[in-house]
Amino acid sequence: MNPPRWRNLVGGLFYMVAVIASATMAYAALGWSWGDAFYFVIITVFTVGYGEAHPINTPDLRAVTIATIVLGCTGIIFLTGALVQFITFSQIQLLLGTKRMKTQIEQMTGHVIICGYGRIGQMLAEELHAGGAEFVIVDPDPARLQEAAARDFRSWQGDATDETVLQAVGVTRARALATVVPNDAINVFIALSARNLNKELEIIARGVQPSTKSKLLQAGANAVVEPTHIGAEHIAQLLLFPRTARFLDGSQRMRMLGAALRGLGLELEVMAVAADSPLAGAAIERIEHEAAGSMFVIAVNRRDGETIIRPDPTTKVEAGDGVVLITRAGRTTPRVS
Numbered sequence: 001m002n003p004p005r006w007r008n009l010v011g012g013l014f015y016m017v018a019v020i021a022s023a024t025m026a027y028a029a030l031g032w033s034w035g036d037a038f039y040f041v042i043i044t045v046f047t048v049g050y051g052e053a054h055p056i057n058t059p060d061l062r063a064v065t066i067a068t069i070v071l072g073c074t075g076i077i078f079l080t081g082a083l084v085q086f087i088t089f090s091q092i093q094l095l096l097g098t099k100r101m102k103t104q105i106e107q108m109t110g111h112v113i114i115c116g117y118g119r120i121g122q123m124l125a126e127e128l129h130a131g132g133a134e135f136v137i138v139d140p141d142p143a144r145l146q147e148a149a150a151r152d153f154r155s156w157q158g159d160a161t162d163e164t165v166l167q168a169v170g171v172t173r174a175r176a177l178a179t180v181v182p183n184d185a186i187n188v189f190i191a192l193s194a195r196n197l198n199k200e201l202e203i204i205a206r207g208v209q210p211s212t213k214s215k216l217l218q219a220g221a222n223a224v225v226e227p228t229h230i231g232a233e234h235i236a237q238l239l240l241f242p243r244t245a246r247f248l249d250g251s252q253r254m255r256m257l258g259a260a261l262r263g264l265g266l267e268l269e270v271m272a273v274a275a276d277s278p279l280a281g282a283a284i285e286r287i288e289h290e291a292a293g294s295m296f297v298i299a300v301n302r303r304d305g306e307t308i309i310r311p312d313p314t315t316k317v318e319a320g321d322g323v324v325l326i327t328r329a330g331r332t333t334p335r336v337s
Helices: 006-030 036-043 059-106 117-129 142-150 163-166 184-197 210-219 232-240 242-250 252-263 284-291
Strands: 111-115 137-138 155-157 177-180 202-206 223-226 266-272 295-301 307-309 322-328
Touching: 006 036, 036 059, 036 322, 059 155, 111 117, 111 184, 117 137, 137 142, 142 284, 163 184, 177 184, 184 202, 184 210, 232 266, 284 295
Parallel strands: 111 137, 111 177, 137 155, 177 202, 202 223
Antiparallel strands: 266 322, 295 307, 295 322
């Protein structure tokens, strides 16, 4: 197995330091000053050839000089080659990685675009991943995109306010876009640009200030989420199960029901089931039994769009489904990660 390329670079550096230090000490031992010795070694190993600092007129000086030329020039050649190899390989890796990511994004259709990979964006990506949805992240910060790459999330570096960036991540083929940048003006601009490129796109926008909600809706957002009142999990619900989520939140009757339930210490919510969740493949009666009365399943939203109201206790929950639950307020429901 070939050693990592950075090892060649580090090894070459240590080798040259050892050669320069040894040659300098050898010249100093033969009577040269430390400054003259170091200067002569440097111009020798780098083959500059300005001239001899002192006459090389003894066998010992000639032996040290020959050794310095042979070992130093060989080390410089090796170090230069390692440096070129390291830089070239890194550039090729970056080029191939960008090309591969571009090819993958070009093949995506019906996916979700997440604009912004901050705290909300990261939570949203995790929830969408749990729900089995295809998505691509857009963010201008390379450090954040490295974090996304570490999670094997598809990502694209760029400013989502730029229409060419939105086109690069397939906004015309996407089914939904979530703009969760912690800046209302940017979210408004992204929503406006996305709506201009895709009239049918489902746009969910984050609103930091309550006064921005109307602007985001006018810009083309289908729904506005305020993180102070609602989290990334609900944004994911709107993207994964839009009909069910809007049904729960949209009608006056459901809002009154939700308020009544909260008055009783209960919550109505939708939970995505991941492939590695213990709930995947389990029957509803077993889920409710293990919850020990902390939650009850009232509907199942299948991944293919089918909604089962008042499901039979023997109905099995599958990965990618959305489960509509009544839970005790303040109690953490089984989460998918």
